[in-house]
Amino acid sequence: MSNLYIIGTPIGNLGDLSFRAVEILKTVDAVACEDTRRTLKLLSHFGIRVKLISCRAHNEGFAAEKVIAILNRGGAVAYASDAGTPALSDPGAVLVRFAVEAGHEAIPIPGPSAFASLVSVAGRGDKSVLFEGFLSPKAGRRRSRLRELLARESAFVLYESPFRILKLLEDLAEFDNERYVCVGREMTKVHEEYLRGSAGEIRANLAKKTEQLGEFSVFVSGKKGN
Structure with missing residues (x-):
């Protein structure tokens, strides 16, 4: 069983990203995100380089297959929406459901909302x-x-x-x-x-x-x- 981390990201001020979120983002094998450009800006601010997977509302099911493939290999993945906590008027719920159904765990990393x-x-x-x-x-x-x-x-x-x-x-x-x-x-x-x-x-x-x-x-x- 591997972990899918659900990351609460800043709604404006980048300084609101938690220390724990930064550490998780540094260690995962990939970050699935609503908008790769916005997430890249966030990661670059903290000097983090990691593979990005586009996971928007209209392709969440398809993107989930890529995420689950990494989890099945024993890797860890984080998910970040554009701003705030995923699944609150943002994508994320479908990805979590698919990951849990595949036998993996979804771990919340609390943050801005x-x-x-x-x-x-x-x-x-x-x-x-x-x-x-x-x-x-x-x-x-x-x-x-x-x-x-x-x-x-x-x-x-x-x-x-x-x-x-x-x-x-x-x-x-x-x-x-x-x-x-x-x-x-x-x-x-x-x-x-x-x-x-x-x-x-x-x-x-x-x-x-x-x-x-x-x-x-x-x-x-x-x-x-x-």
Whole structure:
């Protein structure tokens, strides 16, 4: 039995890669990754040279065959998505399932997560928080799912692109503008920013800018969040 290491990688600041992750990446026989260019930049920053295997969402099953072949030979492989922890709105789940079914072990190497990072600074004490990730880019489906999430009355976290963040906040304000919202933009990066308040207030703040830059993470408190 060989090990497949699931690496949590920085969501912006390269200094957030853990010491343990660095040591694992130095010793494995190959690194499967969502984007070889981005992972190469990360590895080069730490002086690591290792074989890379492209493992994106649309070829995850095919890439898994290459990974399992290495594991079957007794080698060790690490998997890293572009940013954050794999399988949280990123590839990785299929690879883990295939590796485990082939008799190998999947070992988590904890690291950054936009979800956990945003919750930690949201400043609310909700007992449960649902991770939803990206909603559908189609307006009808997005609005329908948003209504369902709000009806649960518990806190939840969404990811959104700069192209749809204003529409998302507009929908939130329309459906329930009483909920507390915390939006994180460019977390851990140079232009890191957090906006707190109602969805309507945050949307008005963002709308003052000529364009929206960076990826957004959105925390929405529960109906009775404190």
